[in-house]
Amino acid sequence: MDPIELRLPHTLQRPQATSNHEPITHSTEPIxxxxxxxxxxxxxxxxxxxxxxxxxxxxxxxxNERRLMAVGKTTLLGMSGDISDYQHMQHTLENxxxxxxxxxxxxxLGTKSIYKCISKIMYNRRSKMNPLWNSYVIxxxxxxxxxxxxxxxxxxxxxxxxxxxxYGSHMxxxxxRKVVEGREDEITEEEAVKIIEDCMRVLYYRDARAFNxxxxxKVTAQGVEITEPYSLETNWDFAESIVGYGA
Amino acid sequence: xxxxxxxYDLSVSTYSPDGRVFQVEYAQKAVDNSGTAIxxxxxxxxxxxxxxxxxSRLLVPHSNRRIMTAGKYIGVASxxxxxxxxxxxxxxxxxxxxxxxxxKTKIPASIIAERLGMYVQAYTLYSSVRPFGVSxxxxxxxxxxxxxxxxxxxxxxxxxxxxxxxxxxxxxxTEIEKLNFDNMSVREAxxxxxxxxxxxxxxxKDKLFELELSWVCxxxxxxxxxxxxxxxxxAVQYAERSLDEDEDEDNEMEDDEDL
Numbered sequence: 001m002d003p004i005e006l007r008l009p010h011t012l013q014r015p016q017a018t019s020n021h022e023p024i025t026h027s028t029e030p031i032x033x034x035x036x037x038x039x040x041x042x043x044x045x046x047x048x049x050x051x052x053x054x055x056x057x058x059x060x061x062x063x064n065e066r067r068l069m070a071v072g073k074t075t076l077l078g079m080s081g082d083i084s085d086y087q088h089m090q091h092t093l094e095n096x097x098x099x100x101x102x103x104x105x106x107x108x109l110g111t112k113s114i115y116k117c118i119s120k121i122m123y124n125r126r127s128k129m130n131p132l133w134n135s136y137v138i139x140x141x142x143x144x145x146x147x148x149x150x151x152x153x154x155x156x157x158x159x160x161x162x163x164x165x166x167y168g169s170h171m172x173x174x175x176x177r178k179v180v181e182g183r184e185d186e187i188t189e190e191e192a193v194k195i196i197e198d199c200m201r202v203l204y205y206r207d208a209r210a211f212n213x214x215x216x217x218k219v220t221a222q223g224v225e226i227t228e229p230y231s232l233e234t235n236w237d238f239a240e241s242i243v244g245y246g247a
Numbered sequence: 248x249x250x251x252x253x254x255y256d257l258s259v260s261t262y263s264p265d266g267r268v269f270q271v272e273y274a275q276k277a278v279d280n281s282g283t284a285i286x287x288x289x290x291x292x293x294x295x296x297x298x299x300x301x302x303s304r305l306l307v308p309h310s311n312r313r314i315m316t317a318g319k320y321i322g323v324a325s326x327x328x329x330x331x332x333x334x335x336x337x338x339x340x341x342x343x344x345x346x347x348x349x350x351k352t353k354i355p356a357s358i359i360a361e362r363l364g365m366y367v368q369a370y371t372l373y374s375s376v377r378p379f380g381v382s383x384x385x386x387x388x389x390x391x392x393x394x395x396x397x398x399x400x401x402x403x404x405x406x407x408x409x410x411x412x413x414x415x416x417x418x419x420x421t422e423i424e425k426l427n428f429d430n431m432s433v434r435e436a437x438x439x440x441x442x443x444x445x446x447x448x449x450x451x452k453d454k455l456f457e458l459e460l461s462w463v464c465x466x467x468x469x470x471x472x473x474x475x476x477x478x479x480x481x482a483v484q485y486a487e488r489s490l491d492e493d494e495d496e497d498n499e500m501e502d503d504e505d506l
Contacts, residue, residue: 091351095344101470102316102340 030082030133032056034067035209036168037078037137038199040180041146041161042187045220046139048078049196051204052229053211060211068217070224072097074140075111076217077118080165081134081153089132092121111140111147115157123155135165141221146184164199167207172199189218201232258374270378271371274327274400277380281326282456283415283447284313285423286384287440288395288408292433292464293386294474295324296440298415298448301455314461314473318343320387321359322461322471326413327381327400335383338366356387356394360404368402382412386461388469415447422446433464437474441482442489458483 032054039048054062067079067086071093079086096117100109109117115138125131131153138149149159161184162176179195180187187195196216203210212234217226255261256269263269282298297313313332314324317339325332342362346354363383370378378400385396397412398404408428411419422443431439437460444458460479463471474482 091348095347098319098344101319104312104316 027130027133030085032061032083033133033209034065034080034083034086035207036164036166036172036203037067037080037135038164038168038172038176038196038203039078039137039139039148040163040176040192040195041148041184042180042189042192043185044189045141045218046076046146046148047189047192047196047216047218048076048137048139049200049214049216050078050080051200051211051214053209053213054083055209058208063211063213064229066215066226066229068215068226070226071114072100072109073223074108074142074219075114076139076219076224076226077114078137078139078165078217079134080168082132085132085134089118089121089134089136093118110142111138112142114138114140115147115149115151119149119151119155119157122151122153126154137163137165139219140224141219144221167209168199168203171203171206175199175202192218197232201234204232204234259371259376259378260374268371271401274378274380275382278327278382278400278412279414279416281328281413282313282453283411283413283419283444284324284326284382284384285411285419285440285443285447286324286386286395286397286407286409287423287426287428287436288386288393289428289431289433289436291393292388292436292462292466293322293393293395294433294436294440295322295384295386295459295461296437296444297324297326297459298413298444299457299459300453301457304455308457312459314459316471317359318347318353320353320463320470321356322384322386322463324384324386324459324461325381327379331379331381332383335363335367335379335381339363339383339385353389355389355391356385356396357406359387360385360396360398360406363398364402364404366402367398367400371400371402384410384412386463386471388463388465393463411443411447414452415444415449418447419443433462433466434478437462437478438482438485441486445486445490446493458486 034054037050039046048068050067052063052065053060054065069077071077118136118138122132133153135152140147148163149157150163151157162180164172200214204212212232213229215227215229255263259268259270282300284297287294295314299313315336317323317336321343323336323339342359343354367379370376383398387394395407396404397407397410409423411423426439441458441460448456460474461471462474
């Protein structure tokens, strides 16, 4: 019998650069990762959610990770991808916000500025062939206008009334397209919570890197509110009726 | 003035025969010419207050701040040359940031005071530089509670419950010594600080001045910030009222003498 092959991220054979003429080959993969972030605009602002899992390869290693954070008082940031790169980004943002605070000029960095800043950091790092392995979702209400944007490890950006990263872009985005788009100014907070929990539940059922413990956040003109981690109710009865897939 | 240093004051790298470095003492004089700055450290936080003397009515209110923030939660108030102050504030900010980059935790007050003290002291050693004409008050909350330090042009740094520098430091010090630090809330300290600055202000020398008030405390979430406008107004009112009362008392005493 063949020995079982364990493929954990640090045991993977990585390409080695042999000379100065070859590209840098470190940071060509993430290590501990967070999966999808889901976000969309609703009546009062933006609703966002991300689960609490930090996966080490396929292993569910850390089950209490926070992937949503407030940047200043009026901006919400959600992250998927490499968690250590996220920690680096948190530190960078902290320094920027400190600099702004010390300036004491009565100005505050709005969501648009923070979005632009993060996208420049991401693009700058990819241009050094040393990307931060993340997708970020930036949300906020900037001078009365709802802003919801995305930026990924190659510095690609787009704004949209609904955003889902990673696996969520396959599993949650279609739901959001159907339920949210065109109704951004009608959806109440209660409905928004229901929609986002439905998305997260579907992701938990179908994304093997997802977890039912999650944090949810909203950002409105009043500021950012992030919930404590909580668990979604799930029902696996349907599993009985699954046929095929080796079951 | 010409005979003061008698040749021993031309460089910071020369001692006088009785063991003094005159340039450092002259730097201290630059500090003594400045508007008063005080710091009060009470149980729940630290309050900084500055008498910002204005040389013209045309200055924009709140411009040329003499109380600044470094690394969000460190308050820096100064007496002396503003250009030197800005340089030192930049240094404090850089130190706070580099400490945070290395240790991922905010810099304790004792360490920021030590680092700033070492930096200032280095400018008392070489003939190619002059000492800083600034005394700096550092206010912050760290894991040991509220902290107040003063760094002088010599590089000496000492922690205080209350301290004063600048023109009115004698008056301010006597007033500060009367305070009961143990039973004083931060809000009360703000009012007392305003009162002391008003008391130390000499109307005959400088007519125009602006009071700057800031705090670091639980109410400000450990951040250094200007005190809220309503508290500022309350403090100014309190200061003006107590000045009026003092004047009335003086007048009464004079009246008594007339009799």
